[in-house]
Amino acid sequence: MFKVLRKKIYNQYVFELEIEAPLIAREAKAGQFCILIPKEKGERLPFTIADFDRKKGTITFIIQVVGKSTQMMYDEEYDFIPDILGPLGTPSKIEKKNNVLFLSGGLGIAASYPIMKAYKEMGSKIISVVGFRNKSLVFWEDKLKDISDEIIITTDDGSYGLKGNVVSVVDQIFKKYNIDKVYSIGSLKMMKASVDAIKKYGVEIIVSLNPIMVDGIGMCGACRVVLDGKIHYACIEGPDFDGYKVDLDDLILRSNQFAKEEGACLRDYLLNRGNRR
Numbered sequence: 228m229f230k231v232l233r234k235k236i237y238n239q240y241v242f243e244l245e246i247e248a249p250l251i252a253r254e255a256k257a258g259q260f261c262i263l264i265p266k267e268k269g270e271r272l273p274f275t276i277a278d279f280d281r282k283k284g285t286i287t288f289i290i291q292v293v294g295k296s297t298q299m300m301y302d303e304e305y306d307f308i309p310d311i312l313g314p315l316g317t318p319s320k321i322e323k324k325n326n327v328l329f330l331s332g333g334l335g336i337a338a339s340y341p342i343m344k345a346y347k348e349m350g351s352k353i354i355s356v357v358g359f360r361n362k363s364l365v366f367w368e369d370k371l372k373d374i375s376d377e378i379i380i381t382t383d384d385g386s387y388g389l390k391g392n393v394v395s396v397v398d399q400i401f402k403k404y405n406i407d408k409v410y411s412i413g414s415l416k417m418m419k420a421s422v423d424a425i426k427k428y429g430v431e432i433i434v435s436l437n438p439i440m441v442d443g444i445g446m447c448g449a450c451r452v453v454l455d456g457k458i459h460y461a462c463i464e465g466p467d468f469d470g471y472k473v474d475l476d477d478l479i480l481r482s483n484q485f486a487k488e489e490g491a492c493l494r495d496y497l498l499n500r501g502n503r504r
């Protein structure tokens with residue numbers, strides 16, 4: 228049982244959970260995630276560790292409502308999460324770089340933030356571009372301002388910050404800074420557009436992939452992604468991958484295929500198959 232210390236609602240889709248989990252907080256590194264089982268015999272839900280505090284022994288998740296379980300977690304009051312498995316995944320590779328650019332789309336902030344923190348601790352300059360659909364969806368602005376040397380907020384409809392998306396300011400940033408490394412974390416389409424925009428500068432770009440996951444430990448094969456024509460498993464080898472190597476078109480195609488009910492069916496199928504073994 229893991230005690231929920233704080234639940235904060237940001238808007239009609241997004242909320243934050245701060246959970247007491249000293250052992251996970253002690254081991255957590257930027258780029259990792261946990262699998263939460265929010266209810267006895269409930270679904271296994273992967274969420275990025277958006278922040279952790281080793282001294283307090285806490286981990287934080289930013290969660291967006293997309294289906295049944297996340298809606299239940301948003302609506303209901305609960306003091307404990309029955310099960311949390313983690314930290315899972317390969318930590319982000321943090322290396323000495325002068326200027327690191329983060330292109331984060333909406334919920335992508337949850338994965339970008341701990342990586343920014345790790346680079347900041349290494350002495351890097353953090354340039355953040357954060358995109359939302361509109362002003363009502365903006366969250367963690369102060370937290371991001373505190374950690375960023377420069378921050379640009381964009382909204383699709385221009386209701387806050389610059390009108391446009393995170394990719395629309397890439398050229399402007401590259402004119403101002405010698406960027407050494409880029410992280411693009413958000414929707415698959417946003418990450419694909421980022422890779423296309425960065426390619427001409429020849430700078431390394433890392434994307435963070437969240438394909439459907441079931442076990443989260445490399446056994447079921449649900450989270451496969453294609454890199455340079457070869458299959459890799461996002462739960463153990465990722466979520467971070469080289470943006471130039473990942474076949475993002477394949478992932479976009481598959482995520483459309485399993486949208487809505489089909490996504491849940493795939494998971495049910497894999498879970499049942501697991502139970503029959």
Ligand SMILES: Cc1cc2nc3c(=O)[nH]c(=O)nc-3n(C[C@H](O)[C@H](O)[C@H](O)COP(=O)(O)OP(=O)(O)OC[C@H]3O[C@@H](n4cnc5c(N)ncnc54)[C@H](O)[C@@H]3O)c2cc1C
Pocket residue numbers: 260270271272273274275276288289290291292293294295296297298334337338436437438439440466485486487488489490491
């Ligand atoms: C490594 C990893 C980290 C993640 N981190 C976060 C996070 O920090 N915050 C957050 O809000 N979500 C995160 N997700 C996505 C999150 O796990 C799903 O949104 C959640 O499991 C949906 O549960 P549900 O029962 O509410 O929705 P379901 O009813 O299962 O699905 C509803 C809709 O969401 C789609 N969906 C389900 N799982 C995923 C997925 N993995 N990726 C994309 N679409 C999905 C379905 O296809 C369907 O269209 C992460 C996923 C992975 C793999």
Ligand code: FES
Pocket residue numbers: 439440441442443444445446447448449450451460461462463
């Ligand atoms: S979730 Fe990655 S192999 Fe099962």
